[in-house]
Amino acid sequence: MPSTTPVRGAPAPRTPVQHTFAELGTPLSDVTFVVVDLETTGGRVSDSGITEIGAVKVRGGEVLGELQSLVDPGRPVPAFVARLTGITTAMVATAPPLDLVLPSFLEFSRDAVLVAHNAPFDVGFLRAACEQLGYEWPGYRVVDTVPLARRVVTRDEARNHKLSTLAALFRATVTPEHRALADARATVDVLHGLLERLAPLGVTHLEDLATASDPVPPDVRRKRTLADGLPEAPGVYLFRGPGDEVLYVGTSTNLRKRVRSYFTAAEKRRRITEMLRIAHAVTPVVCATALEAQVRELRLIAEHEPRYNRRSKYPERQSWVRLTSEPYPRLSVVRQVRPDSAHIGPFSSRRTAQSAVEALQDAFPVRQCTARLARVSRVAGSPCALAGMGRCSAPCVATTAPDTAYDEVVHALRGALLGDPAGVVEPLAARVGALAAQERFEEAGRLTERLRAYLRGAARTQRLDPVARCAEIVAALPTPDGGWELVVVKHGRLAGTAVTGPDDDPLPVVDALRATAEVVEPATAPAPACHPEEADLVLDWLERPGVRLVHVSGPWSWPVRSAAMHVDLAQVRAAVDGDGEIDRSVVGGALPAVVATMAPC
Template sequence: MKSEQESQFTSAFQPSFDEISPSLYETTFVVVDLETTGGSHNSAAITEIGAVKVRAGEIVGEFQTLVNPESPIPPFITVLTGITDAMVIAAPKLGEAIFSFLEFVGSSKDSVLVAHNAPFDIGFLKAACAKLEISWPSYQVLDTAKIARYVVTRDEAPNCKLSTLSTFFGATTNPDHRALSDARATVDVFHGILDRLGSYGVKTLEELKSFSTRITSAQRSKKYLAEGLPNTPGVYIFRDEAGIPLYIGTTRNLRNRVRSYFTAAETRKRIHDMISLAHSLDVIQTATIIEAEVRELRLIGEKQPRFNRRSKFQAKSLWIKLTKEAFPRLVAIRGAKGLDDESGWAGPFNGRDESARAIEALYEVTQIRQCKPRITLSSMKSASPCALFDMKRCGAPCIGQESIDSYSSHVTAIHQSLHIDSRPILNSLNERMKELANQERFEEAAEVRNRLGALIRGSARAQSIRSLTRVKELIAAIATSIDTWEFVVIRHGKLAASATAKSDNYKEVVESLKLTAEVVIDNGEILPASHHEEVEVLLRYLNQEGIRIVEIDGIWALPTFGSAAARSEIEKVRAQVGANSYKEDFANSVDRFAQRSTN
């Protein structure tokens, strides 16, 4: 039994104020939103700061300021936010704006920062403080996007974007990509989230902070699924009670990766939902990590697991091609079936918008027809030309104004650009972009730039993919340690076999691989034996530093003046742009503004 003195001491003990987590009702939150010139705080700058201070469910203050980024605002950012160079020329510079903002927020003991997709906004604010050589106050930070994933189901809202959640929670302010408006909308979303968290028993700041990093009961109860796994490369498959795959993944170390799903480090709500349904786990050990990656792609495409997001619709990727008819036209299609080397094609593209931009890029500098009907001798008698004929952007083959031989020059130019020499069309697009920029039609110039980029990316991917699928057999190796090598056999763009071997017996391993590797037949299609994602995984593997070509049956090469070369040149130019080049650009933009004001 405790002595009387001990009992008195115990009953008299009280925790300090620092040890008591404040209730949410007592906590002051500052909801912040930024507008910037780009997506990375390493290369972009802040253009606007908006913040709303709330306490006990009431707004107690607001803060808003434009910020002079000391660099031109890209046209697409101006279109998105409405913030122009003219608006920020007289605005406070970064130092003044940051000091005013920090003064509004107060100390880290007074306020808690809240943001939607907090790593973005807080990342820019921390980078700004580092640039100004001031210490960042150790604010506690809450991310409404992260917490919302735990309290809003996919049936209620398809995603956790601010616009989606604002509509769902009935926000009084619509987010419009202006800092203060978005901060006000985030306040309403935050209050909606707090209302829901009440049913989870979340009443204090500490409980709210730990809510999105907690280990669920399903994670605790199903931790046994990670027991006894090997620490080798491979594929893991979570299955439900009926044995249907829920999620398929790949890793270099099966034991460590699968264990991570049952720790607090796994915060994705989608994965938590998957684990709650998981009943069993299968693993497939592989000789190499590249084999594991390829097996994962194939299994996802075949099994269509509900909790995987990428690679489920490899056969439905978007491509563009020239149709086979007397007067071909450009079309976007789903799937690579029907593509061949005789007609022009490019892809795959990341979405319908990207493929449409690539087609529009070719429309911009060629007179390929844009109408859809098939042109025949009988159709020419009743057809009438469209406005493009009057604009001299089409030769009107629909009414017989352009012969098949004459029209074929446009087709040949596109085919050459997509497969052999991209310079004529890319140079024409560059000239068009410069012409628009010189006329200060910056939004149109930016659109041409986007079209040019889409065309380069799509045709470069096509040329890279076809360069590998033409090769009958390629054996490559890479060192994994001082005396161990990894070997792969690739046939027509498909991984046929892989293995590891010691330096002293690699010849025997290579011969064995050649004999036991999967037989792959070239069926004449651009993807004879696999989907494009597998080919691109293999291309990344083959292009890594240290790879060695052991044997090759065929020619693996890209067009000297193809789009792949153009993409490489663009990347080099971007890498060479100096950190201070923005000063000259900004000075030029100020001069242009002054000239417009004078005129």
């Protein structure tokens, strides 16, 4: 049976001290640590057993007790393990089995913080032992001395962070020898040495140890309490400044866990660290679903324009490519969609939109001048250089009859904007191939980028336009527990959402959701009645496997020969087999399902 040896000299009661708010928590001097070490027959829990347990209980720098016992692993001890530890099969043959030793350890370590060097190894074996013998895992707080050592012990001081190396560095009173109790005693000295070095870094309380191994500035670390009390639920969080202004908006499926991560080494963005230094509070907005949380994030960013958010702050700055409504239409880059015109977009920047315009102008001899032209001019104009190069039919010189040739160009151009992109892809792809054959790779690259800009804008339009025209879409997605996630979409905008339980009838909830959904006025299609990124999020959700349409007010479709099948030119080209069919094993799920059976344009 294991022997427990109490040690005299437990620390006397301390005089109460009034701490500041920044120091609230459990001082490390008041924490009871149980430093544990195991010896095993191998390195894997699945096929190895414990041969020895050693543990030392300490508080305030004083040793309160020790526990040590050999354990019969129920299997032979391999020769290499016997050479390493000195524990042989004969030694453990008469030792107590694990079902007698484990209860003693669990009682010895009750209400303590578990410490180990390379803790995942020891804790993994202990957790597996509890599961095997039917004991509930106590849910210890665990401190691993390895990452703590990496935080404060440099390579100049120690060549590695092994226990023997650290024990020598901190002049431990016991030399590690691959025996459980000796290694646990050495780990106690290493722990005290590490805590002594961590104290000047602001690690003075138990709560500090959770992120002590992270290289986080002390002033930022002290604000980790902003995450306290946040719900572990999906939603949106708002970091607020001294004047209650919104500094940053984010979203997560677990609000508390996500906000805590800002105060660890996982957060490496300098501007976010700057934001954390001035943040005073975090406001949570709990949402019923992850989709609602993502949409609320976009809306809050657009509303508050937080200075530390970079994306989606200015939806009005997104650009569209428009085919103007005039006697001889031309292409222009605009901020808003206008009625009775063909558009593609939106594009993230005006520069990208202009690249799409240049791709279209490369494929079609559409006029590039900005002058207003009459259908039939009284005075003939002067043709420009583009007309001389055959890149414009020069409608400005028509004085006797309308330029019907230009009408044909505009008709083909409108088709490329709204439907089949073959009129752009084929001539530009041929030019890219010719340039590459001539080793004019820079020109070929610029032309390819222009073509891709056009295709992405056209594909996005063809995806947004149908949902923007639908007055109402009601859809349902099964939840893992057997319920339903319900969504109402109006003109691309999320107008309502709800979740039903596994035993609830979803149809009455659908009726109530439709009756109480937000009233949404339509925008000018193809623009949705919301931020375009919100419509993208809604479409991503609607296209998820398992989503079922409950109600659709109008047609919801997009062209078979759409721009989406050409967005990644290299991928689609590799996916086309000898019969002209698309190999979906190459393309994957990136293309609309209806395209899978169609030959490429």
